[in-house]
Amino acid sequence: MGLLTLSSPHTHGPNSTSKVMATVILATLPGLAVITALFGWGTFINVLLASATAVASEAAILSIRKRPLAFFLKDNTALLTGVLIGLALPPFAPFWITLVATAFAIVFAKQLYGGMGNNPFNPAMVGYALVLVSFPVQMTTSWALSTQMSGQATLDFADTLQVIFAGSASLADGFSGATPLDAYKHLIAKGTADSVLAEATFNGWLNGGWEWVNLAFLAGGLVLIWRRIISWHIPLAMLVSLSLCSLMLGWDEDMYTPLSLHLLSGATMLGAFFIATDPVSASTTPRGKLIYGAGIGILLYVIRTWGAYPDAVAFAVLLMNFAAPFIDAYTQPRTYGHAKAKRGLPPKQR
Numbered sequence: 001m002g003l004l005t006l007s008s009p010h011t012h013g014p015n016s017t018s019k020v021m022a023t024v025i026l027a028t029l030p031g032l033a034v035i036t037a038l039f040g041w042g043t044f045i046n047v048l049l050a051s052a053t054a055v056a057s058e059a060a061i062l063s064i065r066k067r068p069l070a071f072f073l074k075d076n077t078a079l080l081t082g083v084l085i086g087l088a089l090p091p092f093a094p095f096w097i098t099l100v101a102t103a104f105a106i107v108f109a110k111q112l113y114g115g116m117g118n119n120p121f122n123p124a125m126v127g128y129a130l131v132l133v134s135f136p137v138q139m140t141t142s143w144a145l146s147t148q149m150s151g152q153a154t155l156d157f158a159d160t161l162q163v164i165f166a167g168s169a170s171l172a173d174g175f176s177g178a179t180p181l182d183a184y185k186h187l188i189a190k191g192t193a194d195s196v197l198a199e200a201t202f203n204g205w206l207n208g209g210w211e212w213v214n215l216a217f218l219a220g221g222l223v224l225i226w227r228r229i230i231s232w233h234i235p236l237a238m239l240v241s242l243s244l245c246s247l248m249l250g251w252d253e254d255m256y257t258p259l260s261l262h263l264l265s266g267a268t269m270l271g272a273f274f275i276a277t278d279p280v281s282a283s284t285t286p287r288g289k290l291i292y293g294a295g296i297g298i299l300l301y302v303i304r305t306w307g308a309y310p311d312a313v314a315f316a317v318l319l320m321n322f323a324a325p326f327i328d329a330y331t332q333p334r335t336y337g338h339a340k341a342k343r344g345l346p347p348k349q350r
Helices: 017-038 042-064 069-073 077-088 096-105 123-134 138-140 157-166 169-175 180-191 195-196 208-225 232-251 260-263 268-275 285-308 315-331
Strands: none
Touching: 017 077, 017 096, 017 208, 017 268, 042 069, 042 077, 042 096, 042 123, 077 096, 077 123, 077 268, 096 123, 123 138, 123 315, 138 232, 180 195, 180 260, 208 260, 208 268, 232 260, 232 268, 232 285, 260 268, 260 285, 268 285, 268 315, 285 315
16 A cells, blocks of 8 residues: 655634635726726726736746646636736826736746746736836826816726727827825925815815725725635725825825825835735745834835835835845744744854
8 A cells, every 4th residue: 555645734714825815806896897887998998907917928938938827817816917017107198007017927037937826026016017027108197087186087998998998088188187195295295285285187186086096995805804815904004104204204184195195196005915915026034024014114105205206105115025035034933832043144154
C-alpha cells in the first residue's frame, strides 16, 4: 500500500482565490451602480472594456508562457484588475486610454513578474499611473458632471459610447468638468470657501454627488471586512491618518480642502477598501498593515494638498508598495508558544 504524503494544512477553508476575487468584484457593484445613476454610463462602459481587455491580455501572455489558460483565468484576478481600472478612469476617457492602462497593468505589472502572487506593485494602480502621467489632458478633462452638478440629465448609453469611441467633444463639453477635489484646490487660491461652494461644480452640494459614490464603496468595503475577505487594519489606518492630517494641517477651509472632501470625494473609499488592501502588494503583518495604511493616508494628504494631482490614491499606494517588504521585515509578530520573532532584514541583505 502506498504511503499517502500530503503537505499541510490538512483542513481547507471554503474560500478559494476565485471566490475571494469574485466577492471583491461583487462588493464594487454598489459603487458602480451609484456612479452610473449619478454620472451616466461612462464608468460602466469603461469597466466592461477594461475587464475584457484584462482577460484577453492575460490569456495572450499565458499562451506565450505556455501556461494552462483555464486554470489561471478562473482565479478572477485579471477580471478584478480590469474592474478597478474601469472604476478609476474618468467616465469620458477615450477607449484607447482604457486599453493602454489595462494591457500595461496585466502584461508589465503582473505577468512580467511571474503572475499572481509575484507582483510587488498593485497592477491596477500601475496601469492607472501610467496613463495619468502620459496623457494628463485626457485624464483630467474627461470627468463627467453628476446630475447635481450640471442640473440636467446625463448622456444616454448611445451618446456615451459615441464620446468614448468617436471622441465627440461637442457632446461631452456640456457634461464634463473638474472633480470637486480639483475644483476646490484651484478655486480656493483666489476665493473663500463660501464662494467656491457657490460654483457650478458644487451646485450647492459639498461633494457634487461624490459623497454617495464613496458611501457606496464604504458599504461594499464593510461587507468585505464582515466576510473576512480583508482586515480592518489598512482601511482604518488610512482614513484615520488622512483625517488627522486634514484636521491638524488643513483646518482652515478658506485655505485648504476640507475634511469632508478628502473623505467623500474622489477615490478615497475605493482606495481604502479595494486598492490599498491588495493582498499581494500590501503589508501582511498586523502592525505592518497599520503602518502601511497610515503611510498611504499621509501621502494622500500631502500629494493632494501640495502636489500637482488632486486625487493621489494611485501614487500613495504605489509608494507604500515600495515600503511594504521593509515594513513586514520589522513588524514580524511573535507566534504563540515561541520567543519574540527576529525582526529586520537578513544579514546578507543589509
